Amino acid sequence: MITIRKVHITEADTLLAFSKRTFYESFAHLNDPANMRAYSDIAFMPQRVQEELSNPHSEFYFALLDDELTGYLKINFADAQSDLKDENTLEVERIYVADEHQGKKIGKLLLNFAIDIAQKKQLNYIWLGVWEHNKKAIGFYERHGFKAFSQHDFYLGNDKQIDLLLKKELN
Numbered sequence: 001m002i003t004i005r006k007v008h009i010t011e012a013d014t015l016l017a018f019s020k021r022t023f024y025e026s027f028a029h030l031n032d033p034a035n036m037r038a039y040s041d042i043a044f045m046p047q048r049v050q051e052e053l054s055n056p057h058s059e060f061y062f063a064l065l066d067d068e069l070t071g072y073l074k075i076n077f078a079d080a081q082s083d084l085k086d087e088n089t090l091e092v093e094r095i096y097v098a099d100e101h102q103g104k105k106i107g108k109l110l111l112n113f114a115i116d117i118a119q120k121k122q123l124n125y126i127w128l129g130v131w132e133h134n135k136k137a138i139g140f141y142e143r144h145g146f147k148a149f150s151q152h153d154f155y156l157g158n159d160k161q162i163d164l165l166l167k168k169e170l171n
Contacts (some may be wrong), residue, residue: 018096060072146167
């Protein structure tokens with residue numbers, strides 16, 4: 001059975017290692033190793049993870065299968081959001097599932113968990129950014145009612161990429 005629980009600040013090292021692992025599993029085969037390394041050197045610093053976990057407007061959740069870490073979710077509210085910073089929205093900044101647990105509907109559980117939080121807070125919509133070349137993820141979000149509304153630049157090292165911004169209305 002899959003359980004979802006909040007990540008504790010004392011689990012920063014576990015979150016850091018799992019975040020880096022799943023990021024590489026998802027994108028290393030599609031990107032230049034030097035750009036992956038440049039991004040990784042900044043994004044996966046212990047201090048940065050501690051700061052993210054300490055932000056009162058961000059929340060991290062682990063998905064566990066019989067106590068085995070299978071995936072995680074990061075959501076942002078208010079000024080912790082990467083783009084919109086709208087008080088009436090929730091950003092799903094990250095959903096990652098380990099390769100060996102793909103196909104077990106863990107991503108769907110994490111997404112629905114985020115949607116439930118947004119609905120309980122009576123927010124207007126939930127939104128996220130997804131790399132334009134990540135067709136699998138785009139299809140996943142579209143199947144769950146998300147629609148493109150904008151885009152922004154994302155730098156992986158010195159590679160300028162485009163993230164599509166998708167949202168799902170909740171009202």
